[in-house]
Amino acid sequence: xxxxxxxxxxxxxxxxxxxxxxxxxxxxxxxxxxxxxxxxxxxxxxxxxxxxxxxxxxxxxxxxxxxxxxxxxxxxxxxxxxxxxxxxxxxxxxxxxxxxxxxxxxxxxxxxxxxxxxxxxxxxxxxxxxxxxxxxxxxxxxxxxxxxxxxxxxxxxxxxxxxxxxxxxxxxxxxxxxxxxxxxxxxxxxxxxxxxxxxxxxxxxxxxxxxxxxxxxxxxxxxxxxxxxxxxxxxxxxxxxxxxxxxxxxxxxxxxxxxxxxxxxxxxxxxxxxxxxxxxxxxxxxxxxxxxxxxxxxxxxxxxxxxxxxxxxxxxxxxxxxxxxxxxxxxxxxxxxxxxxxxxxxxxxxxxxxxxxxx
Amino acid sequence: xxxxxxxxxxxxxxxxxxxxxxxxxxxxxxxxxxxxxxxxxxxxxxxxxxxxxxxxxxxxxxxxxxxxxxxxxxxxxxxxxxxxxxxxxxxxxxxxxxxxxxxxxxxxxxxxxxxxxxxxxxxxxxxxxxxxxxxxxxxxxxxxxxxxxx
Numbered sequence: 001x002x003x004x005x006x007x008x009x010x011x012x013x014x015x016x017x018x019x020x021x022x023x024x025x026x027x028x029x030x031x032x033x034x035x036x037x038x039x040x041x042x043x044x045x046x047x048x049x050x051x052x053x054x055x056x057x058x059x060x061x062x063x064x065x066x067x068x069x070x071x072x073x074x075x076x077x078x079x080x081x082x083x084x085x086x087x088x089x090x091x092x093x094x095x096x097x098x099x100x101x102x103x104x105x106x107x108x109x110x111x112x113x114x115x116x117x118x119x120x121x122x123x124x125x126x127x128x129x130x131x132x133x134x135x136x137x138x139x140x141x142x143x144x145x146x147x148x149x150x151x152x153x154x155x156x157x158x159x160x161x162x163x164x165x166x167x168x169x170x171x172x173x174x175x176x177x178x179x180x181x182x183x184x185x186x187x188x189x190x191x192x193x194x195x196x197x198x199x200x201x202x203x204x205x206x207x208x209x210x211x212x213x214x215x216x217x218x219x220x221x222x223x224x225x226x227x228x229x230x231x232x233x234x235x236x237x238x239x240x241x242x243x244x245x246x247x248x249x250x251x252x253x254x255x256x257x258x259x260x261x262x263x264x265x266x267x268x269x270x271x272x273x274x275x276x277x278x279x280x281x282x283x284x285x286x287x288x289x290x291x292x293x294x295x296x297x298x299x300x301x302x303x304x305x306x307x308x309x310x311x312x313x314x315x316x317x318x319x320x321x322x323x324x325x326x327x328x329x330x331x332x333x334x335x336x337x338x339x340x341x342x343x344x345x346x347x348x349x350x351x352x353x354x355x356x357x358x359x
Numbered sequence: 360x361x362x363x364x365x366x367x368x369x370x371x372x373x374x375x376x377x378x379x380x381x382x383x384x385x386x387x388x389x390x391x392x393x394x395x396x397x398x399x400x401x402x403x404x405x406x407x408x409x410x411x412x413x414x415x416x417x418x419x420x421x422x423x424x425x426x427x428x429x430x431x432x433x434x435x436x437x438x439x440x441x442x443x444x445x446x447x448x449x450x451x452x453x454x455x456x457x458x459x460x461x462x463x464x465x466x467x468x469x470x471x472x473x474x475x476x477x478x479x480x481x482x483x484x485x486x487x488x489x490x491x492x493x494x495x496x497x498x499x500x501x502x503x504x505x506x507x508x509x
Contacts, residue, residue, distance in 0.1 A: 011424055013403065017381050018373045019421065040421045041375045044456040051453055063450055066379025066475055110382060113389075129389035136386075147379045147475045355378040 002027050007340070011040050015118050015344040018354040022347070026340060034335040036328060042358040049315040054080055054288060054307075055154050057315070061305070064320060065356040066147050067110065068298045070103045072305075072320075072356075073152040075296040078232060079307040080154050082292035089282060090234070092156035094275040097234040098166070099139070099149065100296075101264040101271070106135040107299035108257045108264075111351045112187060115254060118344040119196050127183055134176050138169045156281030166272045173265050180265075184258045197251035201334035201346035204248055213330040214323045215301020216256040217350050221248035227297035238270045250349040257299075257351075287313050298323055300351045324350065324357035366398030367437075367489060370408035372428055374415030374461065375451075379475030380442035381414055392478045399485065405431035410488050411465075412481075414441045416448045417458045429465040435495035435505045437488040439469040441481060446470045466506065 005026050011019030019040035025033040048060055061076035062069045074096050081088055113128035136146045142161045143149040151158050187193055203213065208221035218225050219242055226242035228235045243259040245252035288309035295304050301323030308317040327350040335346055373381050387394050388401055402408055405428045413425065429438065440461045443449035447460045461467050468491045471484035495505040 011421070012372050012428060015403075017371075017385065018378065019424070040418075040424070041373065041415065042418065042420075042456050043375050043416075043451045044454040045451060048451075048454055060450060063377045063379070063474070066377045066382060069377075069379065126390055129386065130391065133386070133389070133391045146477065147383060148377075353378065354373075355376065 004032065009343060013344075015348070016352075017114070018352070020347075020352065020354050022343075024335075024340070024343065029339045029341075031335050031338050031340065031343065034332050036332065038328075038354070038358055040358070041354050045359055046318050046320065049318040051314070053313045054309065054315050055284070057318070058153055059150060062148055062150060062152070064322070064359055065353055067107050067353055068103060068300065068303075068356065069148045070099050070152065071296055071298045071303065073149075074100060074233070075294045075303055075305045076307075076318075077152050077154050078296070079292045079294035079305040080288055080309075082294055083288040083290045083307060083309055084284070084286070086155055086282065086284065089156055089279045090276045091160070091278045092280045093234045094271050095157050095161060095280060096152065097238070097271045098161075098169075098268055098275075099143065099151065100233065101268045102135055102139050102169075104264045104299045105261060106132050106139065108261055109135065111257060111299070111348075112183070112254070115345070115348050116187075118348045119193070121193070124183075124186055131176055131179055131183060134172060138172060141165065142169070153281065155284040156279070158281070160280045163272075163275070166275065170269055170272055173268065177265070180261060184261065187254055187258050193254075194251060196345065197254055197349075198247075198249060200250045200342055201338055201349055202247070202249045203330055203334050205246075207333055208248065208330055211330040211333055212326045213301075214326050215298065215351075216253055216260070217301065217327050217330055219243060220245045220252035220256045222246040225302075227295050227302045230295060232294070232296055234271060235267075237274065238267055240267055250345060253349045287311050288315070300324055300353055300356070301327065303356075320359055322353070322356035322359070324353045327352075328357070365489070366400075367409035367485070367492060368400050368402045368407050369410045369412050369485070370402055370405055370428065370432070371412045371414070372425065374413055374421050374425060374445060375418050375457065376415030376442060376444050377475075380444075380473075383475055383478050383481060384412060384414070384441065387478045387481050392482065394482060394485070405429075406433060408432050409436060409492060410485065411436060411438045412441050412485075413438065413461050413465075414445050416444045416451065416460060417463050418456045419458070422458075422464055425461070425464050435492055435499055437468045437492045437495070438465055439471060439484050439488045440467045441471050441484065442476050443472045443474045446472050449474055
């Protein structure tokens, strides 16, 4: 047996936009074990529910994470609406669906770019982020903000988007479709990409399931698990199939996310074509009492928001279970036996969002 | 040192931000805003950097990390606090694990508020930071301490 050494990775590292620290136990170039330490981004925002009214807390919930911000805000609203048993207008639910899918598009494009960057494929990074700006333009035109939209509220959404604008989004997506095809083609077919990602950081179906993987990490290992199938927002009226791959390596995780771009576009199209007329918000009076679990599919996987209320304007307890947090144990398993130079790629393959994970 | 006037190298660290500002920092590098065409490069090595772009606020665990990055940067150096969290703690200022803005740990030269900051604001902030960098360079050339402010 050769000598073991420990190499610290992070919290400040060129490949990580966010701080996480891993102690890599190495034997020569191979990782034997990875020991994480987190807490660099912990803010403790769950406790803020005691100081903010439940309606105002939406803007804190949106700031759990800047990348999947809309879906956090929406899931929090679903949780509070669940406690209060509010009949949210269907048009609001459809608009939430459209914005969720636009968020997924921008998040997946962002991730594809970061992955390319971690492989040293700089021009591909730039191409992915160039296309992402089109999606951000759509988000900005319909919500007013690029990254943190601030458009969801308890009982609906803050403003309507007229049908003409919704169809303009579709036209815009049609326009970038050929470029998206080209981009995805590189990720799926390019020999160097396949060489870098294939067979790397493998998680078997059983490992992924037992270690609690969620989202694209779980689907890349062959489990067809997509919380959108539970039919929150308007998803029960839209038709889609989860993207599943079976290899469980970094390449499969890339393919899942790349193909989900097209699922998202298709869902936006269905939602825009069938969106009902009507109001987009309802008057919310009184305070919530009771508890509720709301689950949504984020770009990174399942997110659970739990709220508990006692009839006052402040919630008693708020708890978030974020996808990155549950994807860390599968990541540590996937890192066993890889080479040091592959560590950035494997870490990125779970799409780590530390802001979410630590809250 | 004239080469530094227009093309500073930047190091970015996420204190305890929500990512919103951080992905906008990256967006500045990519084709729509593309600051790299001016030779502004996001480096991972503190010793290569002129401007420290820091997002999020201070907590007990990242205090030393921020200090380490700052101390390793060569003079003259400029700190830009990006986003309202880095300026004052922002919406999270009342959280138990948020101690406030970055100026609690390191001297901040440029404050760029916003939640999240837009890429235009970031670029504007970096241009302001360039002015500060130039002042500090001039002070050092005159044999004074770069960090002394009027």
